[in-house]
Each structure stands twice: as C-alpha cells, then as structure tokens.
Amino acid sequence: MDAIRTFKLTKRFNSLIAVNSIDLKIEQGELFSLLGPNGAGKTTTINMLCCLLKPTEGTAQIMGYDTIKEPLKVKELIGVSPQETAISEHLNSWENLALIGKIHGMSSDAVKSRSGELLEVMGLTERGKDRVGKFSGGMKRRLSTAMAMVHAPSILFLDEPTLGLDPQARRATWEHIAQLKGKKTILLTTHYMEEADFLSDKVAIIDEGRIVAEGAPGQLKANFLKTRTMLISAENITDELMYGLKGRYSQVKEVEGKLRISDKKLDFRELTDYLYLKGATVHSAALEEPTLEDVLIQLTGKEFRD
Amino acid sequence: MRFWEIGKRNLKELYRDPVSLGFLLGMPLAFILIFSFAFGGQDTRPISLGIVDEDQSQISAVFVDCLESIPAFEVSSPIYKSQTEAEEELNAGGLSIYLLIPHGFGEAIEHHQASKLTLAYNQAAPMLPQRVMPIVREAALGFLNIPVPLNVELSEKQVEIKDEYINYLIPGMAVFGLMILITSVGGIMVRDRARGFLSRLMTTPARPSDFIFGYTLPFIPVIIISIAIYLGVGILMGLSIIGNFGLAFLILFIMGICCMGIGMILGTLAKSEEQASGAPWMFIVPLAMISGAWWPVEQMPSVIKSIAEALPFIHAMDACRDVITKGVGFTSILPELYWFIGWTAALFAIGIVLFRRSMAR
Numbered sequence: 001m002d003a004i005r006t007f008k009l010t011k012r013f014n015s016l017i018a019v020n021s022i023d024l025k026i027e028q029g030e031l032f033s034l035l036g037p038n039g040a041g042k043t044t045t046i047n048m049l050c051c052l053l054k055p056t057e058g059t060a061q062i063m064g065y066d067t068i069k070e071p072l073k074v075k076e077l078i079g080v081s082p083q084e085t086a087i088s089e090h091l092n093s094w095e096n097l098a099l100i101g102k103i104h105g106m107s108s109d110a111v112k113s114r115s116g117e118l119l120e121v122m123g124l125t126e127r128g129k130d131r132v133g134k135f136s137g138g139m140k141r142r143l144s145t146a147m148a149m150v151h152a153p154s155i156l157f158l159d160e161p162t163l164g165l166d167p168q169a170r171r172a173t174w175e176h177i178a179q180l181k182g183k184k185t186i187l188l189t190t191h192y193m194e195e196a197d198f199l200s201d202k203v204a205i206i207d208e209g210r211i212v213a214e215g216a217p218g219q220l221k222a223n224f225l226k227t228r229t230m231l232i233s234a235e236n237i238t239d240e241l242m243y244g245l246k247g248r249y250s251q252v253k254e255v256e257g258k259l260r261i262s263d264k265k266l267d268f269r270e271l272t273d274y275l276y277l278k279g280a281t282v283h284s285a286a287l288e289e290p291t292l293e294d295v296l297i298q299l300t301g302k303e304f305r306d
Numbered sequence: 307m308r309f310w311e312i313g314k315r316n317l318k319e320l321y322r323d324p325v326s327l328g329f330l331l332g333m334p335l336a337f338i339l340i341f342s343f344a345f346g347g348q349d350t351r352p353i354s355l356g357i358v359d360e361d362q363s364q365i366s367a368v369f370v371d372c373l374e375s376i377p378a379f380e381v382s383s384p385i386y387k388s389q390t391e392a393e394e395e396l397n398a399g400g401l402s403i404y405l406l407i408p409h410g411f412g413e414a415i416e417h418h419q420a421s422k423l424t425l426a427y428n429q430a431a432p433m434l435p436q437r438v439m440p441i442v443r444e445a446a447l448g449f450l451n452i453p454v455p456l457n458v459e460l461s462e463k464q465v466e467i468k469d470e471y472i473n474y475l476i477p478g479m480a481v482f483g484l485m486i487l488i489t490s491v492g493g494i495m496v497r498d499r500a501r502g503f504l505s506r507l508m509t510t511p512a513r514p515s516d517f518i519f520g521y522t523l524p525f526i527p528v529i530i531i532s533i534a535i536y537l538g539v540g541i542l543m544g545l546s547i548i549g550n551f552g553l554a555f556l557i558l559f560i561m562g563i564c565c566m567g568i569g570m571i572l573g574t575l576a577k578s579e580e581q582a583s584g585a586p587w588m589f590i591v592p593l594a595m596i597s598g599a600w601w602p603v604e605q606m607p608s609v610i611k612s613i614a615e616a617l618p619f620i621h622a623m624d625a626c627r628d629v630i631t632k633g634v635g636f637t638s639i640l641p642e643l644y645w646f647i648g649w650t651a652a653l654f655a656i657g658i659v660l661f662r663r664s665m666a667r
C-alpha cells in the first residue's frame with residue numbers, strides 16, 4: 001500500500017487555484033520532497049493531506065484512509081511540522097513535547113525519554129526548561145520539528161524544517177532526517193535545493209499548483225537539464241576568441257579568471273578543439289555538475305518571480 | 307483524556323501570563339470599586355429617619371419639628387405614634403433607623419431632668435447610628451438651649467432586609483462579571499488560531515469536544531475566584547445573604563460555565579483577536595443592562611423584556627437574588643435553573659458542532 005496517494009487533488013481559494021489536480025504516489029518509507037517557488041501550492045497540499053483543509057476537488061489517502069472520511073485514523077498516523085512555527089509560548093520544551101505526545105496517547109515515561117532524545121538531537125537540552133517564548137527563531141523551529149516527531153509517527157510532514165537554522169543545526173536536522181529514511185515516510189518541503197538533493201528519494205517540482213516534474217533527483221537533473229556547463233582554465237584568450245565563443249554558445253562568462261560556458265549542445269571535444277584552433281592554451285576543462293536548483297529554475301521559468 | 311492535556315496546556319498558558327490573569331481577576335474588583343464609589347455617593351443624601359413620638363406632648367411636637375428642619379434628615383411621614391408601627395416598617399425594609407421619643411419626655415424637659423432617646427436601627431446598616439447620633443444630640447442641645455442630660459441609646463435590630471440596593475446589585479454585578487469572561491475565553495482560542503498552534507493541535511487525533519473542553523476548563527478556577535470576590539466584597543459592603551450561600555454560588559458557577567460556552571463559540575467563529583475579545587463588549591453591556599444587572603427591568607418596553615427573558619442572564623440574576631434576599635431553596639429556583647442550564651448545554655453542543663466544521667475548511 002502506498003503511504004500517501006492523491007487523486008486529482010485540487011484546492012481553490014475563490015478564483016485562485018492553489019493546487020491544481022495533483023496526483024501523488026508516495027511509497028512507504030520514501031522521502032519525498034515537494035519543491036517549488038513561493039506560492040506554488042506546497043503548504044496547501046500538505047494542509048489537505050493532514051486534514052486541515054478540505055480539497056475543492058479530488059481526494060487524498062494516507063495509508064489507505066481517506067482524509068475527509070476518516071480524519072481521525074489519518075491523524076493517528078501523522079506528525080506535522082507546520083511552516084508557521086507553532087509552539088506554545090508559555091510552556092517549556094518538555095511541556096510542548098509532552099502535550100503532543102500525550103494527545104497521541106503516550107505514557108508519561110515514554111514521553112519523557114522520547115523528548116530527551118529529541119531535545120538532544122535538536123540541540124535544545126540545555127534550554128529544555130526555559131519558556132519557549134524566549135527562544136530564538138531557529139530554536140523555535142527546531143522545537144517545532146521535534147514536536148512533529150515526538151510520537152514517532154509513521155508519516156511525517158515537514159514544511160520547511162530547516163528554515164532559518166544555522167549551518168550546524170541544519171546539518172543536525174538533515175542527519176536526523178536521513179536516519180529516519182526507510183523507516184518513516186517523509187514529505188518534505190524546502191527551498192534549499194542541496195538539502196532536497198541530499199535527502200530525497202524522490203522529488204516533485206510544483207509550480208502554480210501543478211506538478212511539472214517528478215522523479216529521483218539524479219534522474220531529474222539528467223532529464224531536464226538541457227544546458228550543460230563547462231569551466232575552462234586557459235591562456236591567450238583574445239577578444240576575438242571571446243567574440244567567437246559568444247557567437248557559438250548561448251552563455252559565455254569570465255568567472256575568477258576562468259571561462260564559464262553553457263549551452264544546450266555543449267560538446268567537450270568540439271569546444272577544446274575550437275579553443276586550440278584559435279591559439280588558446282587550455283590548462284584544464286571540467287564539466288560542471290548540474291544541480292537541482294538549475295532544474296528548478298529551468299522548469300519554473302524566471303529566476304525571480306514577484 | 308485528550309481534553310485534559312489541552313486543558314492543562316491552556317491552564318499554564320493562562321496562569322503564566324500575569325497580565326491577562328491580572329486582567330481577569332482584577333476586572334471584578336475594579337467593577338465593584340467603581341460601583342461602590344457610585345454607591346457611596348448615597349451617603350451625602352439625607353438619611354431617611356423614622357420618628358416615634360410616644361410622648362405626644364407639645365414639647366415633643368416642637369422637637370419633632372426641629373428634627374424635620376434638619377437638612378441631613380428626611381423624616382419619614384407620618385410620625386409614628388407607637389413603636390410597633392416603626393418596628394413593622396423596619397422589618398419591611400422601608401426604614402433603616404428610627405428615633406424613639408419616650409413617654410414623659412416633655413415632662414422631663416420641663417423639670418430639667420435627664421431624659422432618654424432611643425435610636426433603633428437595622429443591623430445591616432451599622433454605620434447609620436454613628437452618623438445620626440451626633441446630629442440628634444446637636445439638635446437636642448440647640449432646641450433646649452441649655453444642656454440637658456440627654457441619653458441617646460442605641461438598639462440594634464435584627465431585621466430581614468429586602469430592598470437594599472446592594473442585595474440587588476451584587477447578583478447583577480456577579481453575572482455581569484462572568485459575562486466579561488466571554489472575551490477572555492474567545493481570546494485565547496483566536497490567538498492560538500492566528501499563531502497556527504490550533505492548526506497544529508488539529509493535526510493530532512484530538513476531537514472537537516476535546517478542544518471545546520480543553521479551552522474552557524482552565525477558566526473554572528477563574529470563575530470560582532471571581533464569584534468569591536463578588537460575594538466576598540458584597541458581604542463587606544453590607545450584602546446580607548439570607549439563603550444558602552452555596553446555592554447562590556452554584557447558580558453563579560453554572561452561569562459562568564454558560565458564559566464560557568458563549569466565549570468559545572465566539573472564539574470558533576471570530577476571524578481576529580479583536581473580533582473575539584473586543585466585539586463582545588458591544589453586546590455584553592447592553593445585555594447586562596436589559597437583564598437588570600444594575601436596575602430593575604420592570605419599566606422597560608415589553609419587547610426588550612421578552613428578549614431578556616429568553617436569554618439566560620436574567621434568570622441567573624433573579625435566582626441568585628431570590629436565594630440571597632428571600633432565602634428560597636433549591637426547588638423554588640429550579641425553573642430558572644433549568645432555563646440557563648438548558649442554555650449552557652445548548653451552547654456547548656452548538657460549540658462542538660461549529661468547531662467540528664471549523665476543523666477542515
């Protein structure tokens with residue numbers, strides 16, 4: 001059985017179509033990332049999957065339970081870390097974790113030992129007894145993520161869990177998520193593409209409510225990157241040569257004394273031959289690894305949208 | 307026991323926030339203080355004084371005239387001829403204090419002998435004789451021109467008082483004070499919704515009833531403390547509870563639960579914190595007024611009266627007043643009790659339905 005399945009899942013807010021007929025199929029134990037620009041519909045999708053929003057059309061199932069017909073069954077299985085950091089300001093970390101754990105029916109002892117582990121992972125042990133209202137933004141977010149995991153749910157929804165975290169905390173969160181891989185089904189959203197690349201089994205790129213690409217990160221990079229980029233370190237590059245290169249390739253830049261050349265049809269051999277012919281001495285040439293970010297930007301159009 | 311966990315959290319949120327807690331508990335006190343100031347204004351008004359002239363002599367008649375001319379007194383007419391008449395009036399609550407001019411008063415004055423006047427007063431108004439006595443003394447001196455030994459004796463009467471304003475006011479104020487809770491109950495829920503915390507809780511298996519009870523139970527201690535403040539301060543101000551104190555408390559307690567139900571419905575429906583905690587003021591004060599919190603509703607138009615009758619507040623106030631001033635028992639207030647218990651049950655049922663609908667929009 002699939003852990004998460006949606007059928008033509010659609011959400012309309014008045015005239016705005018936030019999520020447009022999405023079909024997702026996420027297997028148990030899979031780490032699936034939903035990527036896309038601001039306002040693409042990621043949070044709206046998650047909110048429908050965790051029974052907070054009613055789909056306008058279509059249905060969603062979590063472990064075979066319909067989110068509308070059997071929300072309580074669904075809610076017993078899931079843990080959610082919302083995009084908005086949602087914690088109880090006048091409580092301390094232990095109390096926040098205990099609240100969620102106990103609502104899920106955990107015993108006091110189980111909650112305690114589990115909370116201890118999670119606070120350790122999130123680097124909050126020292127501040128565990130402090131009221132969380134006084135926490136920094138990143139600390140709040142770490143606690144919020146821990147609250148999604150306290151009852152060891154089999155399906156985790158993490159909406160931008162690493163937003164605003166310092167590099168160490170982000171690493172620690174990644175490592176913890178990576179440890180859960182295979183054991184839990186995780187639906188993640190993030191704007192850090194290297195994070196998605198590093199963690200995900202599968203990603204879906206969503207834009208304006210529609211899924212525009214789906215697959216393993218490597219597969220996406222291979223399939224969708226039509227341009228290839230090379231970094232070349234060379235001598236004797238004349239203005240004439242630069243002019244010639246710009247005529248042949250779509251993008252030619254000088255970056256820190258190296259030439260950065262991109263084009264849809266970029267052939268290593270052809271390029272070096274051309275440089276040689278024009279009297280340049282090539283010291284090194286390397287094909288630049290494409291990133292998920294390149295894929296995202298290419299698929300969702302403009303680099304910035306308003 | 308999910309509601310218990312949510313309730314515990316809200317209890318902590320509420321009681322660890324000194325400002326909001328101070329507001330909640332300070333409110334009843336502030337209201338009582340404000341009203342006791344307005345109430346205290348009565349002290350500058352003339353004291354209504356009954357006079358019993360048993361002597362029926364010329365001298366006593368002149369003395370009565372003299373007392374009547376004192377602006378600080380409003381001598382009730384007619385002048386009683388016997389003490390029993392005045393006693394009756396005192397018992398009926400129409401009079402709080404009277405002066406007895408005994409037989410032989412005129413004769414004693416004529417012979418320059420000492421005489422004795424008696425001030426009888428209702429024990430529920432212990433401050434009255436202290437204000438009346440010096441004036442009577444002064445008047446006697448001025449009237450006789452020469453100091454004649456004149457004893458003014460005090461006689462405290464245990465009287466059931468029915469029409470004291472304080473006895474009317476305190477139940478009304480208590481219900482009004484509980485209505486103020488509406489704003490706080492709604493406020494905490496709306497704040498949690500605005501900050502996404504309520505959404506987070508909604509992704510757990512908590513049911514609508516868990517939320518409804520979890521967001522109202524923490525206010526129970528506030529209700530109890532508020533009622534204690536109202537009744538306690540009331541007693542200090544002269545409230546005399548004839549009936550069962552516990553029953554009066556219970557009536558107000560149920561009313562408090564009823565108000566929580568209203569607050570929670572507002573918290574479910576409101577879109578912003580202002581809507582949940584600001585807007586209710588626009589109906590709380592008028593509703594308290596038409597329910598007779600501060601003055602009787604008899605003179606109001608019948609339409610308004612029937613609106614007030616349909617709502618729970620007037621029933622709680624009346625039941626509470628009956629217990630306090632008439633000493634009626636549990637069975638005689640049952641009809642009133644049923645009415646606002648019914649309201650309370652209905653409000654909670656509606657609250658749960660509305661909350662369920664708000665869970666997945």
Ligand SMILES: Nc1ncnc2c1ncn2[C@@H]1O[C@H](COP(=O)(O)OP(=O)(O)OP(=O)(O)O)[C@@H](O)[C@H]1O
Pocket residue numbers: 013016017018036037038039040041042043044045083
């Ligand atoms: N409650 C709502 N009412 C009206 N419109 C909404 C509501 N929630 C979301 N939207 C709209 O739906 C669209 C998708 O929003 P959503 O929050 O799902 O985006 P997102 O992909 O999570 O973006 P981000 O990366 O910024 O978090 C946006 O245009 C947003 O304005």
Ligand SMILES: [Mg+2]
Pocket residue numbers: 042043044083159
């Ligand atoms: Mg989002």
